[in-house]
Amino acid sequence: MAGSSHAFQAPRGTRDFHPDEMAVRLHIEQAWRTASINHGFDEIEGPTFEHLELYTSKSGPGIVSELFSFRRSGGETDFALRPEFTPTLARMAAALGRGLPVPTRWFSMPMHYRAERPQRGRLREFRQWNIDVIGIDGPDGDAETIAVALAALQALGLDASGIRVKISHRAVVSRLLTDLGVSPEHMADAQDLLDKRDRIETAAFAEKAAALGLADDAIERFAALGAEPVAASTDPSTLADQFDVPAEAMAELTELRHELERRGVLDFCEWDFSIVRGLAYYTGTVWEIHEASGSERAIAGGGRYDTLIESYGGPSVSACGFGMGDVVLELVLRDRELISDAMALMPRPDAFVVSIGGDDTNHAVVPLLAKLRGAGLHARTTSKTTSNLGKLLKDAGKCNARHAVILGDELADGNVVVKDFDAGEQATVPLDDLIEHLADSGRQ
Amino acid sequence: MAGSSHAFQAPRGTRDFHPDEMAVRLHIEQAWRTASINHGFDEIEGPTFEHLELYTSKSGPGIVSELFSFRRSGGETDFALRPEFTPTLARMAAALGRGLPVPTRWFSMPMHYRAERPQRGRLREFRQWNIDVIGIDGPDGDAETIAVALAALQALGLDASGIRVKISHRAVVSRLLTDLGVSPEHMADAQDLLDKRDRIETAAFAEKAAALGLADDAIERFAALGAEPVAASTDPSTLADQFDVPAEAMAELTELRHELERRGVLDFCEWDFSIVRGLAYYTGTVWEIHEASGSERAIAGGGRYDTLIESYGGPSVSACGFGMGDVVLELVLRDRELISDAMALMPRPDAFVVSIGGDDTNHAVVPLLAKLRGAGLHARTTSKTTSNLGKLLKDAGKCNARHAVILGDELADGNVVVKDFDAGEQATVPLDDLIEHLADSGRQ
Numbered sequence: 001m002a003g004s005s006h007a008f009q010a011p012r013g014t015r016d017f018h019p020d021e022m023a024v025r026l027h028i029e030q031a032w033r034t035a036s037i038n039h040g041f042d043e044i045e046g047p048t049f050e051h052l053e054l055y056t057s058k059s060g061p062g063i064v065s066e067l068f069s070f071r072r073s074g075g076e077t078d079f080a081l082r083p084e085f086t087p088t089l090a091r092m093a094a095a096l097g098r099g100l101p102v103p104t105r106w107f108s109m110p111m112h113y114r115a116e117r118p119q120r121g122r123l124r125e126f127r128q129w130n131i132d133v134i135g136i137d138g139p140d141g142d143a144e145t146i147a148v149a150l151a152a153l154q155a156l157g158l159d160a161s162g163i164r165v166k167i168s169h170r171a172v173v174s175r176l177l178t179d180l181g182v183s184p185e186h187m188a189d190a191q192d193l194l195d196k197r198d199r200i201e202t203a204a205f206a207e208k209a210a211a212l213g214l215a216d217d218a219i220e221r222f223a224a225l226g227a228e229p230v231a232a233s234t235d236p237s238t239l240a241d242q243f244d245v246p247a248e249a250m251a252e253l254t255e256l257r258h259e260l261e262r263r264g265v266l267d268f269c270e271w272d273f274s275i276v277r278g279l280a281y282y283t284g285t286v287w288e289i290h291e292a293s294g295s296e297r298a299i300a301g302g303g304r305y306d307t308l309i310e311s312y313g314g315p316s317v318s319a320c321g322f323g324m325g326d327v328v329l330e331l332v333l334r335d336r337e338l339i340s341d342a343m344a345l346m347p348r349p350d351a352f353v354v355s356i357g358g359d360d361t362n363h364a365v366v367p368l369l370a371k372l373r374g375a376g377l378h379a380r381t382t383s384k385t386t387s388n389l390g391k392l393l394k395d396a397g398k399c400n401a402r403h404a405v406i407l408g409d410e411l412a413d414g415n416v417v418v419k420d421f422d423a424g425e426q427a428t429v430p431l432d433d434l435i436e437h438l439a440d441s442g443r444q
Numbered sequence: 445m446a447g448s449s450h451a452f453q454a455p456r457g458t459r460d461f462h463p464d465e466m467a468v469r470l471h472i473e474q475a476w477r478t479a480s481i482n483h484g485f486d487e488i489e490g491p492t493f494e495h496l497e498l499y500t501s502k503s504g505p506g507i508v509s510e511l512f513s514f515r516r517s518g519g520e521t522d523f524a525l526r527p528e529f530t531p532t533l534a535r536m537a538a539a540l541g542r543g544l545p546v547p548t549r550w551f552s553m554p555m556h557y558r559a560e561r562p563q564r565g566r567l568r569e570f571r572q573w574n575i576d577v578i579g580i581d582g583p584d585g586d587a588e589t590i591a592v593a594l595a596a597l598q599a600l601g602l603d604a605s606g607i608r609v610k611i612s613h614r615a616v617v618s619r620l621l622t623d624l625g626v627s628p629e630h631m632a633d634a635q636d637l638l639d640k641r642d643r644i645e646t647a648a649f650a651e652k653a654a655a656l657g658l659a660d661d662a663i664e665r666f667a668a669l670g671a672e673p674v675a676a677s678t679d680p681s682t683l684a685d686q687f688d689v690p691a692e693a694m695a696e697l698t699e700l701r702h703e704l705e706r707r708g709v710l711d712f713c714e715w716d717f718s719i720v721r722g723l724a725y726y727t728g729t730v731w732e733i734h735e736a737s738g739s740e741r742a743i744a745g746g747g748r749y750d751t752l753i754e755s756y757g758g759p760s761v762s763a764c765g766f767g768m769g770d771v772v773l774e775l776v777l778r779d780r781e782l783i784s785d786a787m788a789l790m791p792r793p794d795a796f797v798v799s800i801g802g803d804d805t806n807h808a809v810v811p812l813l814a815k816l817r818g819a820g821l822h823a824r825t826t827s828k829t830t831s832n833l834g835k836l837l838k839d840a841g842k843c844n845a846r847h848a849v850i851l852g853d854e855l856a857d858g859n860v861v862v863k864d865f866d867a868g869e870q871a872t873v874p875l876d877d878l879i880e881h882l883a884d885s886g887r888q
Contacts, residue, residue: 008535014491016536022487037791038817040824043466047458048555070514072559091452092460103827111492115516263814347481370707373482380484383547
């Protein structure tokens, strides 16, 4: 074997998807795509890598260490593998200029890349579903994005007992932090600290909070923010006193509550003003979906970013959306035993064709397979050379075939035997009727 | 706008896929996936980037200039975006060792990357369908891969008049080149030159051929290789004299011919001994699919590589397969007007819900959309505030909806009006029966 052995392994933080793992990934992708389409979103995609400057121009050069960046041999510009889709989306929307339809509903689900240390729930290469609504200013836009996220998660078997949508608002958080004594120049750092709170030791958190100028009692109140989220059935305007925020600041969330209720998803939601989202571009509502016990990272995160598209040279148009990665989601689904059997997720053969006759019968298998496939059916055969029917049927069972098509003595009269595994029935079928027979009895 | 303007464009040689372009891409992917599944292949995928050494260990350091390679900031190993899938496949198969089932049929269709100058039919980022059969030694394996490629192309509307499978064999080509006077040390270069022949000026070709030690008349015969391909209905053994090759060398192709015939695809095929394929790892049959007029690059290319998996530390097992990129294929499909209307490729809404009543009726739209989507239907509404039915129906037509669901005065009695655009019919339907009505009349 040439080369050192590490070259023959997948790079750290990336994944090989063998068929059973791919079936799980496709199962998740299918739920994402179906929810998107049913909610009226159109699929888009952009390049895997962008000009590095697309990312640094908004986030500053500090982001470079989190990126896989590179330069083509002999080239003059730097590129980076996309760490998130929003800059590409903003660029694509901006490029349409005045031709951008309003509203526009786009989704995508490509791979993303982060050059960070891999850990539970965070890999260097991951699939992410991105939903964006462009041009709906009000909370109905935000409610729509939350509803589509929940539709996919429900299709995957999660219900309101398993997941929580934790909703916050940048303006409310800013007001709360101001009340705690955070000065405007420390606001961004304080929001960042709040975002990281669950991943930092208590002592380190207190130290960092003190460095932001917070007094001891303020640090305590800071740490307690969102410790007891409030069910979304509670009208946010009634929280104004409790959180020492004027009722007006809650008006947008009150309207959001109404929009969530109309979509039948209010019981998944709660108000949690510890949610800020790390990215700088959010301007209003922000939210995350968490597994109910809170034991994993966020399943999804999103919010409103009304200035982003304009900042990429596009029209001044509002936008909101979210991203949902596959890594945490798969952990949650596996933990709840919602992905127990990869085989059940794999495409089922309509026909598993076997021969238990002589040479003539054996030679009929390949042309019959070609005929069935030509008719759009999923047809397989065995690699075994036995004519022991029991062994052959076991082979058919291994790939979860709907039917076995058995070529035997009946073939001389133009007939085959079809065994329907689901119905437990067996019938002799004229070869000329086989495609119709399989289509009628097999495909639900 | 911050940054220079190039950052806000897709990198050269990559593509933005807006919804209509994405619909075309998904149409092609769907044909690839369906053909793969129907032929009994299981889907896999590997990382977007691999250790650089995975590519250089087999192809030598010369390949680096064709790769997008990079090193993580602070990291110690070099990576490269995958230029082709076969090394990943070989690595994944090798990793299973003795656990690799034989035969194994795998397919994948991820993005690939080449740092070459973009030109017609060749981009820096492209989607490629990869089919691999592992563990079938005989030409039935090769025939199977050709049949699955043709099944996808036929599903996309191409027939035997539009595409040709040009089949060759490395051993036959070597023998022909030896007969022309190519010495063993020049064999690889001569095959490479033959592969590039159509993309090189005649004079340059002759010069390079002379440098390989070919005499003038040999250069002429070299240039004429494959100039007149032979229909695959001709038994290759009868070509032995014409091509001055012993009949034994044609035995494998004769058997391949039989296997292609059994699969009903012989009329797509021809013998063309100018086909060599550029990659070094092929060991036997090689083939390409070309648009019939020969005006574009190859649509697909493949062959047999029996030593590859072992060379990556895996078991000694035979393999054959092909790759089919999306760039040339889309050019061919567009040229033949097989993709004329992207709208027809986009998912059709089952219901386009509109209100022509008052506030109560308007407020019923969102909950009804939620209900329809909850039942798995694709439901949209208008962004217009008009209650002019003509304008609303025009909106429904723009997204090619199957039905308009019209909320009006009938809603007070629990009814809606459903207009079926395909049937040109209209009916008053109780709200409670709406989902069943749409499912029955809309989804084929």
